[in-house]
Amino acid sequence: xxxxxxxxxxxxxxxxxxxxxxxDISFTVPKGAIIGFxxxxxxxxxxxxxxxxxxxxxTSGKAVVAxxxxxxxxxxxxxxxxxxxxxxxxxxEMRVNEYLDFRGKLRGMxxxxxxxxxSEVTERCWIADRLHSVIGTLxxxxxxxxxxxxxxxxxxxxxxxxxPTVGLDPSQIRAARKLIAELAGDHTVLLSTHIxxxxxxxxxxxxxxxxxxxxxxxxxxxxxxxxxxxxRVEVRGPADQIQSALHALPGVDGVEIxxxxxxxxxxxxxxxxxxxxxxxxxxxxxxxxWNLRELRQExxxxxxxxxxxxxxxxxxxx
Amino acid sequence: xxxxxxxxxxxxxxxFLSPIGHIVLTIYxxxxxxxxxIYVFVPGQxxxxxxxxxxxxxxxxxxVPLMTMGLLADEYNSGRIxxxxxxxxxxxxxxxxKFLGAFGFYVILVASTLVYVALLSxxxxxxxxxxYAGYIGLILMGALFVSVGxxxxxxxxxxxxxxxxxxxxxALLGILLELASRYFAVFVSVANPxxxxxxxxxxxxxxxxxxxxxxxxxVDTRDVAYFGTGTLFFLLLTYLILESRKWR
Numbered sequence: 426x427x428x429x430x431x432x433x434x435x436x437x438x439x440x441x442x443x444x445x446x447x448x449d450i451s452f453t454v455p456k457g458a459i460i461g462f463x464x465x466x467x468x469x470x471x472x473x474x475x476x477x478x479x480x481x482x483x484t485s486g487k488a489v490v491a492x493x494x495x496x497x498x499x500x501x502x503x504x505x506x507x508x509x510x511x512x513x514x515x516x517x518e519m520r521v522n523e524y525l526d527f528r529g530k531l532r533g534m535x536x537x538x539x540x541x542x543x544s545e546v547t548e549r550c551w552i553a554d555r556l557h558s559v560i561g562t563l564x565x566x567x568x569x570x571x572x573x574x575x576x577x578x579x580x581x582x583x584x585x586x587x588x589p590t591v592g593l594d595p596s597q598i599r600a601a602r603k604l605i606a607e608l609a610g611d612h613t614v615l616l617s618t619h620i621x622x623x624x625x626x627x628x629x630x631x632x633x634x635x636x637x638x639x640x641x642x643x644x645x646x647x648x649x650x651x652x653x654x655x656x657r658v659e660v661r662g663p664a665d666q667i668q669s670a671l672h673a674l675p676g677v678d679g680v681e682i683x684x685x686x687x688x689x690x691x692x693x694x695x696x697x698x699x700x701x702x703x704x705x706x707x708x709x710x711x712x713x714x715w716n717l718r719e720l721r722q723e724x725x726x727x728x729x730x731x732x733x734x735x736x737x738x739x740x741x742x743x
Numbered sequence: 744x745x746x747x748x749x750x751x752x753x754x755x756x757x758x759f760l761s762p763i764g765h766i767v768l769t770i771y772x773x774x775x776x777x778x779x780x781i782y783v784f785v786p787g788q789x790x791x792x793x794x795x796x797x798x799x800x801x802x803x804x805x806x807v808p809l810m811t812m813g814l815l816a817d818e819y820n821s822g823r824i825x826x827x828x829x830x831x832x833x834x835x836x837x838x839x840x841k842f843l844g845a846f847g848f849y850v851i852l853v854a855s856t857l858v859y860v861a862l863l864s865x866x867x868x869x870x871x872x873x874x875y876a877g878y879i880g881l882i883l884m885g886a887l888f889v890s891v892g893x894x895x896x897x898x899x900x901x902x903x904x905x906x907x908x909x910x911x912x913x914a915l916l917g918i919l920l921e922l923a924s925r926y927f928a929v930f931v932s933v934a935n936p937x938x939x940x941x942x943x944x945x946x947x948x949x950x951x952x953x954x955x956x957x958x959x960x961x962v963d964t965r966d967v968a969y970f971g972t973g974t975l976f977f978l979l980l981t982y983l984i985l986e987s988r989k990w991r
Contacts, residue, residue: 441991478829482989503831514823516753518760530749531830 429492431456431583431613432477437486439472446472448637449486454630459609461628461645462617465735469637470617471511471587477615478508478585491582504532507576507612511587513569517561521552521571524560525578532579546574551600565592573601577608584614590623602627621727625649631727635735645727646700652730653698653722655681657691658706662715664690670713674705689718698722746832750840751847758810758848767810771852774802779859790867792859796877796958800884800950804917807885808909810848811892812902814841815985819900834985842893842978849885853878873960880957883970884950888913890977897984913950920949 432454439447447469454460464470476483477490479499488495491505516524522543529539547553550570555563560571569589576584589605590598606627608614616628624631625645633641633648641648660667664685671680676697683691694706703720710717758764778795782788818824827837857878863869895908924945946952953966 475825480825480829481991500831500833503829506829508829510822510825510829512822514821514826516757516823518757519753527749527753528830531746531832533745533831 429456430454431458431491432615433487433489434473434477435487437473437476437488438484439469439476439481440484445637447476447483450634450637450639452632452639452642454613454615456613457610458630459606459614459616459628461624461631462615462634463619463621463624463631463731464634468634468735470634473634474508474585474587474615474617478506479503504579505582507579507581507584509569509572509576509584509586509589511591513565513572515560515568515571515575518559520557520559521547521563522556524571525574528575529578534579542578542580543574546577549577549604550574566594566597569593570601573604580612582613584608584612585617586614587617588619589616590618590620621731625727633731633734640734641730648730649725649727650698650700650722652725652727652733654695654724655722656694656698656703656706657683657719657721657723658694658710658717659689659691659719660710660715660717661689662710662713666713667710667715668692670709671706674702674709676702693723698725746836747839747843750832750837751843754814754841754844755847758844761813763809763813764848767806768852768855770809771802771806772855775799775856775859779856783859784862784866790863790869792863792869792874792877793958795856795859796881797955799881800917800954803885803888804913805910807849807888808892808895808906808913810852811845811889811896811909812906813896814845814893815896816900816902816905820902828989834982834989838893838978838982838985842890842981845893846886846889849889850882853881853885870960873958876957876960876962879962880954880966883957883967884954886974887950887970887977890974890981891916894977894981894984897981916948917950920945921951924949 430453432452434453435451436449437447437451438445438449450469450473462470462474472481475481477488477495479495479502482496490502493501493505495502516527519527525543525547526539529542534542544553547556550573552567552570552574555567558567560568563571569592573586573589576586586605590601593601602623605614605616609629616624618624628645631641631643631645631648632639641651643651658671664682667690668680668682671677671692671694674694676699677694678696679694681693681695683693685691694702696702703722707717707720775795778798782794783790783792815824818827832840860869860874864871891912892905892909895912896902896905898908899905924942947969953969956963956966
């Protein structure tokens, strides 16, 4: 907790002429974390990433990556970053080993280190069998993995991956996600993606941007709960007693009764959706001796939250 | 500095791997071979390669831009510039790497015609002094042409636009300025010192007079300075363009 964050962004903005692509965003990423960077198309994700990787200069604001300012110490930042851009640009006329060798040389690695690292990363990214293939002949999945190998080659402190699993087939996607999840701890990973399932699976925290601003931040669990519409409870016991007991719990705004048949009733509990509330409902029902059949949070999905929070109508109303 | 060497090596091998590199080689060597066979390697002729040098520079106005058009334009177009600019290399290193790679290819292109020198020396006695001067001139002129081509390649993502702009600029420098200065000589009174200055300035900026000196066998430091400063000028402009793209 006392360690300085690996990525610190303060009031970062980018204007393209009159268009405000990134509007005063600030966030931090702790060392060793995997952060998901979500947002609709055109939200400013790629622009922000490009500023962090020193591809373009911010219009205003500050960003510090791996302890160096992206504007004043851009060369040092680039030494500590491994970046996989969205369209995986590679030199298609080169062979895989030539390309990785070239990239290794650019990063100042001596020959022995290069050889060792190339065999390590190609092993890890499952491209070792195509080491001598010309990149132009490889499928998209393989090319993506070459790009990933390139990003990992110099064992950077920070990894920035822009849509790393797009275009891969399902088994490749699964393998790639496993690989990325394993990278946490040793590396700090900023993962930009559209695939919410991926974010839920791998990321410890999520930042959602829309229209150039950050609209939500938190763990996937927190954000899902914020989208929850109610807790569905099915209990066998006296309906009105259950209802008042549930209503009495802290954070509950209302309890609606659904069907009641043969002694079991279905309720929907409304209010502040937290995991603690669900625990309390369960323990209350158990303490009073009623029989709990089902306890489920409704509408709580990251997709639900995402759609709601990035809806332009909602933003206009807010 | 090692980054420059790495980038230059990669650029050079990419040129040999690409079809455009081979097209350029074919056109140039074919053209030179034609000139050599028809005008130089004829029984009874003096063993003089001068015509090859004078005409070569006109051909190169169109050939060098073909070689350089993709240097940076292709990187922009394919998105690979993102890979380059997020690597720990400076704009200056990228610039020098691209330039030296392309220039290296050019030197190989020109050096391929040394076989004609060898052939001549078997059957005749060429004046090696003027031949060497001619090649020095070609090399220096090539540096200028490549830097012009690199500059226009840095300005756009469309290779064809880069190629055409380079050709027009080189044609201007190479041919038109020379013609303009002759026009001045014929139609404008030389008595006026300002007009005289303009005429001399135009004549200095044109490539042809400088190249002709080399073709004649004269290695004049003024000509060396011309090509040297011209190359540096365009390299500097290219650097400014590269830097400015960071801010867009």
